Amino acid sequence: MFALVDCNNFYVSCERLFRPDLKGKPVVVLSNNDGCAVARSQEVKQLGVPMGIPWFQMQALAQRHHIVAFSSNYALYADISGRVMRVLRDMVPHSEVYSIDESFIDLSGIEDRQELGYQIRQRIGQWVGIPVCVGIGSTKTRAKLANHIAKKHTEFEGVFDLEAQTSTQQSDWLKRLDASDVWGIGRQLKQQLETFNIHTAYDLQHADVSWIKKRFSIHLARTIEELRGHACLKLQAMVTARQQIMVSRSLGVYVTQEEELRQSVISHAARASEKLRKDGSVTHAVMVFIQTNPYRQQDDQYTASQWVPLVTPSQDSRCIIAAAIRGLQTIYRPGYRYKKTGVMLSDLSPADVQQGDLFDPGADDRRQRLMLTLDTLNHKLGRDTLFFAGQGVRQRWHMRRDLKSPAYTTDFNDLPRVSG
DNA sequence: TCTGGGGTCCTAGGACCC
DNA sequence: TCTGGGGTCCTAGGACCC
Structure with a gap:
């Protein structure tokens, strides 16, 4: 016998925790880049708003019914979860x-x-x-x-x-x-x-x-x-290791230059490497993909991906970034307006059963210490406190999150204040 | 103008081998 | 003119989930 416990309108409920004034009011939470409505309060569902509708398509409705929208705040949702x-x-x-x-x-x-x-x-x-x-x-x-x-x-x-x-x-x-x-x-x-x-x-x-x-x-x-009541699926009490890691984002603006595309690819590769180390895994291959906006049919379309195998499996950001850059170089074509890039790591295995470098036995140790330092600092002082120069500083292409709520539970600077 | 991201599993089909 | 059969492995793509 099983029970499924499921939170109601989870993202919306999280936002309401710190905004009790929004109880009973229509609220939506938007996907990355403030793209689509991925969570709807009961009031919004009753208005007939379907799951995943693009935010710009429901502007008129939102104004008419005073729908409150939030950019997604994953740090908050993960913590409440x-x-x-x-x-x-x-x-x-x-x-x-x-x-x-x-x-x-x-x-x-x-x-x-x-x-x-x-x-x-x-x-x-x-x-x-x-x-x-x-x-x-x-x-x-x-x-x-x-x-x-x-x-x-x-x-x-x-x-x-x-x-x-x-x-x-x-x-x-x-x-x-x-x-x-x-x-x-x-x-x-x-x-x-x-x-x-x-x-x-x-x-x-x-x-x-x-x-x-x-x-x-x-x-x-x-x-x-x-x-019919014949159980085929068991409870999976153990968390099994992931088989692939993907980091991809729509770009906040259209990008045509390879340099800016590279910045986003490097950022994704760095983030993916971080996840990989957190899992305690190494990857044998890195995939990079780029694509134009498929919704704009009047534009020339181009999507491409490239796998780059690693000679020795790795969890070193520098190695994974280098592979991603090589992949990008083979697929980049000038003249397109790119809208999305991504990096995927697959063929993962546990880091602790890896072979060392035959010709430089100390290399692995130095590598590990460097990555540990990187991760520790970024965890302690905030994401991207230390980052790779190739990620760029201005990041014009970065996604929009205009309507994000504060990190109430995960950042001291955003702690809610009670006064009065 | 504006359209998410990150996973899993399954299948079909091609390459290759004997 | 007629051109096997069966197995494995890999990959790409599709369907699904939240």
Whole structure:
């Protein structure tokens, strides 16, 4: 038996923590570069604003309804997420952090599941200040679905146990839910399923599994089994190491010069290297990509990527930056207005099982000490206190975040003040 | 004018080998 | 004119998630 604990409108709830005046008011949080609305308060959802709509397209609506917008403040959300997960971890023996705002819980052996659900909701609400909903089901997929119901139907006060329903009631719920409400059914699958007359979660649950496996995929077949209550997915209590690291950003302005493109690529490579060392991994290959704005069809389009293998796997920023620059040189073409660049590290392995440099045995040690110093200083004194000259100083291309809230919980200078 | 970022997993197809 | 079969490995791309 599983429960899924999911924070309501998480980013918006985080912003409201420090702006209680915004409770009950329409609020959105925007993606990087103030591009799209990626989190919407209940009031905004009720206005019919879809997830991921470009901010500039909802300007008129925003003005009419006095919608308050924030640039995303990931430092804040990550910190609040950590607090939510800590409270949860103290309440149950086995949990799996699934995303920044959701956690699965193993409920085996728990007698009063709903009671525990209410306790979780109450405690996170009181101790952290974030509203959550709890969905309970015999499989992860059913727990997800139950959570969906808990969110939509306020009469359950945030906790819904699908398995506490009679089987007729369960079927009724599944008939009322769209197939695309099921975890793992996205836009494409929804469309294809519809051509076979599969519209609701109930239809999907009763589809022929072996036919689905042949016509679609093993993945969808598993989803159906999960819907039927046969658990295919286990709780992943251990955090497994990442297999790739990606850093990419849209550019704040269009860039045509190679020098500016290089600055952004170097910055991404430096950031990716930092993540790599934090994970305790080394990379065997570096990929760099650049692209123009695909939405501007009147412009000449160009996207390109290049893999650069490393002779010896590394976690040294200088090495990774050098590889990224080499990659960029092979794909850069003048005459285009570039809008996005990125760096990807893949083929990662743990740093502690690496071979040393045969010809300069001391090199690794010196390298490690230098990188450690770099990371320690930047962690202590703020990101980019020490940075590579190639990242540039002016950074005209840097993304826009005009509407960002202060780092209330992670920067002393931004601590909220209480007066009066 | 303005359209996110970072992941995972699966599959199809090509290259290569015997 | 007719041109095998089966296996592995790798990569690119697509679909999904939040």
